[in-house]
Amino acid sequence: MxxxxxxxxxxxxxxxxxxxxxxxxxxxxxxxxxxxxxxxxxxxxxxxxxxxxxxxxxxxxxxxxxxxxxxxxxxxxxxxxxxxxxxxxxxxxxxxxxxxxxxxxxxxxxxLDLPEDRRHERVAPRNPMSVMILGDGRQYQCRIIDLSLSGAAVELDVKPAIGVAVTLGTMRGRVVRHFDDGIAIEFSVLQREETLEAEFSGRRQA
CATH class of the missing domain: 2.40.10.220 (predicted glycosyltransferase like domains)
Known part of the structure; x- marks a missing residue:
C-alpha cells in the first residue's frame, strides 16, 4: 500500500x-x-x-x-x-x-516595486532621438522623453501592447505602460550610467 x-x-x-x-x-x-x-x-x-x-x-x-x-x-x-x-x-x-x-x-x-524603480534618477538625454525596434523587426523613429538606469519614457507614433519586447537603440526591454504620446519601457537588465551616456549622447566613440 x-x-x-x-x-x-x-x-x-x-x-x-x-x-x-x-x-x-x-x-x-x-x-x-x-x-x-x-x-x-x-x-x-x-x-x-x-x-x-x-x-x-x-x-x-x-x-x-x-x-x-x-x-x-x-x-x-x-x-x-x-x-x-x-x-x-x-x-x-x-x-x-x-x-x-x-x-x-x-x-x-x-x-520593493523595482521594475520602474523611482529611486533611479530620470534624466533627459543629450541626444533624445533614437530608434525603437519591435520583436518582429519593425523599426520606428522615436524621441526619448527621459530615462533612468531601469527604463525610459518614449514618445512614439505607435503603441506596442504592454508586455511586448522592444529594443531602444541597443537596450532590450519590455513595454510596461502607455501614456498619451507614447510608452514607458523597463530595461531587461539594470543599465550602467556609462552605458546610457555612450548610447544616448551622440554616440561619439574613440
Whole structure:
C-alpha cells in the first residue's frame, strides 16, 4: 500500500510544497512546431508556471521557455488558463533549488516595486532621438522623453501592447505602460550610467 501511495501522491504533495509567487516576468516560449511566441508569467513556483500568451500550447505539449531573470525553463502543458496556459516544470532537483532562489529574489524585487524603480534618477538625454525596434523587426523613429538606469519614457507614433519586447537603440526591454504620446519601457537588465551616456549622447566613440 505504501508503494502505491508513493507512485500517485508525489506530484500533488510537491505542488503543495512549492510556493507559488505572483511575479511579472516577460519572455518567449517555443512550441513543439518550433514556433516562438511572447509571454508573460503570472505566477510561478519551482514546479509550475502560468503564462499569459496569445498562442497557448496543447494539453501535454512540451514547451521550452526563455524568461527574463530566470533563463531557460522546460515543461509540459497541464491546463489552459484565461488568456494563456499553465505548465509543469520538468527540472532536476538542483535546477528547482536554483529556481526557488531566483523566485525569492524576484518576489522581493517586486515587493520593493523595482521594475520602474523611482529611486533611479530620470534624466533627459543629450541626444533624445533614437530608434525603437519591435520583436518582429519593425523599426520606428522615436524621441526619448527621459530615462533612468531601469527604463525610459518614449514618445512614439505607435503603441506596442504592454508586455511586448522592444529594443531602444541597443537596450532590450519590455513595454510596461502607455501614456498619451507614447510608452514607458523597463530595461531587461539594470543599465550602467556609462552605458546610457555612450548610447544616448551622440554616440561619439574613440
Amino acid at each position: 505504501i508503494s502505491t501511495a508513493t507512485n500517485t501522491a508525489p506530484s500533488r504533495a510537491e505542488r503543495r510544497n512549492f510556493q507559488r509567487v505572483r511575479v511579472k516576468i516577460y519572455g518567449r516560449y517555443m512550441l513543439e512546431d518550433r514556433s516562438e511566441h511572447p509571454c508573460q508569467v503570472v505566477d510561478m513556483s519551482p514546479g509550475n508556471v502560468a503564462f499569459l500568451a496569445d498562442q497557448p500550447g496543447q494539453l501535454g505539449e512540451k514547451i521550452i521557455a526563455y524568461l527574463d531573470h530566470i533563463g531557460r525553463v522546460e515543461g509540459v502543458v497541464t491546463r489552459g488558463v484565461e488568456g494563456g496556459f499553465a505548465m509543469t516544470i520538468v527540472a532536476s532537483e538542483r535546477k528547482r533549488d536554483k529556481l526557488a532562489a531566483q523566485l525569492t529574489w524576484l518576489a522581493n524585487k517586486h515587493e
